[in-house]
Amino acid sequence: MAACNVNSVYSAASVSAIVAQPKLQSRTSLSRYNPNPNPKFPNILLFSSRGVDLISRRSSRTPNFLVLGSSKAEPLRVMISGAPASGKGTQCELITQKYGLVHIAAGDLLRAEIAAGSENGRRAKECMEKGQLVPDEIVVMMVKERLSKPDSQEKGWLLDGYPRSSSQAIALKGYGFEPDIFILLDVPEGILVERVVGRRLDPVTGKIYHIKYSPPETEEIASRLTQRFDDTEEKVKLRLNTHNENVEAVLSIYEDITIKINGNVSKEDVFAQIDSALQNLLQQRKATSGSHAA
Secondary structure, eight states, X not given: OOOOOGGGTTOTTXXXXXXXXXXXXXXXXXXXXXXXXXXXXTTSBOOOOOOOSEEEEOOSSSOOEEEEEOOOOOOOEEEEEEOTTSSHHHHHHHHHHHHOOEEEEHHHHHHHHHHHTOHHHHHHHHHHHTTOOOOHHHXXXXXXXXXXXXXXHHHOEEEESOOOSHHHHHHHHHTTOOXXXXXXXXXXXXXXXXXXXXXXXXXXXXXXEETTTBOOSSHHHHHHXXXXXXXXXHHHHHHHHHHHHHHHHHHHHHGGGEEEEEOSSOHHHHHHHHHHHHHHHHHHHHHHHHHHHO
């Protein structure tokens, strides 16, 4: 529930119903929060309050009133980062399914702009055809424009694997886009290498298998599976080194709101950790808005 300023408690913009109650005693119902942090998620505080649903105020010039807050809760703004094969794609699907956030991935935006033939897409394509990296300002503008769309503003957003550098993070911050929480999927490097090197592609169906964790159903399928050229141990380690360097730079910007999630468990257990952190954040907001209303 959004904060309700008692100095404007009678404003039509901040209430949904005002009912005269001449004999009602003035009262405010708000539990004190529990300041002990959750040891599993040290950056998130747990609150015991369920927030304030009803507020009353006595005035020497007016009768007492019951005030029911109606302001819509501010949507969640989430960033998530994870190394190749960390399970980030699966977790993004689960998060968006439960919380209804707009899933935004810079790579998807880039491909869409190129397909649409936009100016940004044309410039990006030129860079890629020359074997150059797409300049930060192009990608930042794509992300900024997507974050500014009405659905992102109304539903909240999940920014997937972006920003990848401190300069990108600073640029987004300059445009006023900052996350409420930065989720980092933490998986040991040895496990990541094993996950990537064991991946196989079925060229007929496009389905991804893993020789250990998700083997093909039949010998016929197994016989036609192929391995991506960059899914070798040597190339995976190079990609992981690049990822780690980028993450360290980004964490320096978001260290106060970062939570590390153990990604070396089942996808259900990984999501349970993420879900708990997001629920704690929502509880914190609710309790804080209640204390402001008091």
